Amino acid sequence: MKTELLSPTEMAEADRRAIVGGPFDGMGLMRNAGTAVAREVMRHYPAAEQVHVLCGPGNNGGDGYVVAGLLAESGMAVSLWASEEPRPGSDAAVAAAECPLQPAPLAALDADAGAVIVDALYGAGLSRPVEGDSARAIELVTARGLPVVAIDLPSGVSGASGKITGPAFRAALTVTFARRKPGHLLLPGRDHCGEVVLADIGIPDAVIAELNVRTFANAPKLWLPHFPVPGVDTHKYRRGHVGIFSGGPASTGAARLSALGAARSGAGAVTVLSPANALAVNAMHLTSIMLRKADEVSELGAYLADRRPSALVLGPGFGVGDKAREFTLAVLASRSGAGGMVLDADGITSFRDEPAALFEAADAEGAPALVLTPHDGEFARLFPDLASEEDLSKLERSREAAARAHGVVIAKGADTVIAAPDGRAAINSNGAPWLATAGSGDVLAGLVAGLLAQGMPAFEAACAAVWMHAEVGSRFGPGLIAEDLPQAIPPVLAELVAAARR
Ligand SMILES: NC(=O)C1=CN([C@@H]2O[C@H](COP(=O)(O)OP(=O)(O)OC[C@H]3O[C@@H](n4cnc5c(N)ncnc54)[C@H](OP(=O)(O)O)[C@@H]3O)[C@@H](O)[C@H]2O)[C@@H](O)CC1
Ligand SMILES: Nc1ncnc2c1ncn2[C@@H]1O[C@H](COP(=O)(O)OP(=O)(O)O)[C@@H](O)[C@H]1O
Ligand SMILES: [K+]
Numbered sequence: 001m002k003t004e005l006l007s008p009t010e011m012a013e014a015d016r017r018a019i020v021g022g023p024f025d026g027m028g029l030m031r032n033a034g035t036a037v038a039r040e041v042m043r044h045y046p047a048a049e050q051v052h053v054l055c056g057p058g059n060n061g062g063d064g065y066v067v068a069g070l071l072a073e074s075g076m077a078v079s080l081w082a083s084e085e086p087r088p089g090s091d092a093a094v095a096a097a098e099c100p101l102q103p104a105p106l107a108a109l110d111a112d113a114g115a116v117i118v119d120a121l122y123g124a125g126l127s128r129p130v131e132g133d134s135a136r137a138i139e140l141v142t143a144r145g146l147p148v149v150a151i152d153l154p155s156g157v158s159g160a161s162g163k164i165t166g167p168a169f170r171a172a173l174t175v176t177f178a179r180r181k182p183g184h185l186l187l188p189g190r191d192h193c194g195e196v197v198l199a200d201i202g203i204p205d206a207v208i209a210e211l212n213v214r215t216f217a218n219a220p221k222l223w224l225p226h227f228p229v230p231g232v233d234t235h236k237y238r239r240g241h242v243g244i245f246s247g248g249p250a251s252t253g254a255a256r257l258s259a260l261g262a263a264r265s266g267a268g269a270v271t272v273l274s275p276a277n278a279l280a281v282n283a284m285h286l287t288s289i290m291l292r293k294a295d296e297v298s299e300l301g302a303y304l305a306d307r308r309p310s311a312l313v314l315g316p317g318f319g320v321g322d323k324a325r326e327f328t329l330a331v332l333a334s335r336s337g338a339g340g341m342v343l344d345a346d347g348i349t350s351f352r353d354e355p356a357a358l359f360e361a362a363d364a365e366g367a368p369a370l371v372l373t374p375h376d377g378e379f380a381r382l383f384p385d386l387a388s389e390e391d392l393s394k395l396e397r398s399r400e401a402a403a404r405a406h407g408v409v410i411a412k413g414a415d416t417v418i419a420a421p422d423g424r425a426a427i428n429s430n431g432a433p434w435l436a437t438a439g440s441g442d443v444l445a446g447l448v449a450g451l452l453a454q455g456m457p458a459f460e461a462a463c464a465a466v467w468m469h470a471e472v473g474s475r476f477g478p479g480l481i482a483e484d485l486p487q488a489i490p491p492v493l494a495e496l497v498a499a500a501r502r
Contacts, residue, residue: 034066064120129166162189239268240453261446315347439482
């Protein structure tokens, strides 16, 4: 599937440009859209006893009139219901006039078991919570458990944000056009879409390219050209060296999980940087991973100068406080040649009272690329105003945060958003709830650093790490604990390396 995601505004602009450039006018695009939906209804529900097509006042309803006409023509039993008449002069009004069926008022909707619902109430134009007859129709269909095929978006779901502010259909299938919209991937919208089918309605790729889209579905296509594949003549340091800061003796496991994530991603060497009092416990549990003492900023400086690590991770199990801030700022200011710094967990929390100091350090000339990996709670500590702004979608919030932080932000969760300071953003959707387990985020931080260390640019490294982490977790399934993640990376890595070589 194509990776660009179009906001409703961008989609409207694509429609407009496509209509100007041809070959299809607005009615032509609507007929193509209706044809694609009718095809999917017939493919998925060939034995439907009755198809109820529910039309709203806009062009989403217009698609519905086309669908109803085509399904009736093909011999299916179709009932047509409309909430209001389409606006005179609109494409939807033409579609309604061309439709051989007469609509009944939506208020009278009734539907029995065995029926299929086509939702053409609202799509890209949803502008407020669904109320009145449309709301009652949604409640009736939901209560009876009838399968719903949504046109473009399930009515009630915002295409821009995935937010739901009132009643909304839960579709079994959603057929959308040209490109998916953020609301198909962001929660709770994603959960209401069911299977998403993307239909080509004749909007040329060149029209989409002109829009300079900055939002993407996270998928290998997006970053595979940058994915590290070792040359035959490589050596371990050329494959990248990652330094990972450990916490004190009672909290060392998180850093080791990160270290294993970094090592399994293909980094050639990984060092755990440990306080003296935790060296023994770390040494007991490390084999291929190196270990070095780092209590003071001077020791950190010596490590950076001697070993010139290509990426670092600070935060997992590290402890919140001055030391985390000092070490982070020392790395960002070191000019040691490190390509990236992943700040996670306690590393993020340590800057809650002075986020500007972090953001300024990341903005300085020659600083390593900063990647922040907050879950919702950590995000709110660093960006309290963005977190509490109800009107912002997770996408918008993450994008603003990345611009402010001068770094890549991985806003974690079931719908992780990766945002870059240059405005690019990707939404991840291949995860599974099995990933919600202690230490899972620590492995992710290590994976990001491992890919950074191998020379991937920060946004691409972040996207690739999130995708791999989610893919590994989904494939592993029930029973997953964080220790399983690094060990389960190789099969996914093998597929990516093979694809990158092609
Ligand atoms: N040529 C094209 O552009 C193509 C477009 N295509 C199709 O068009 C769809 C977009 O069409 P659209 O822009 O007309 O928006 P749509 O979703 O039908 O709703 C707008 C209407 O609903 C109203 N309204 C909104 N929310 C409401 C609420 N809660 N409760 C009550 N009313 C509400 C809103 O009122 P207003 O906000 O203006 O007051 C307005 O009247 C798109 O999803 C795709 O299916 C395809 O055919 C491909 C070619
Ligand atoms: N429901 C979910 N579906 C998919 N991924 C999830 C879900 N819940 C959490 N995750 C992922 O699991 C990881 C949890 O990280 P985090 O909250 O930092 O946990 P920890 O600090 O214990 O490692 C993140 O990558 C997050 O995106
Ligand atoms: K719809």
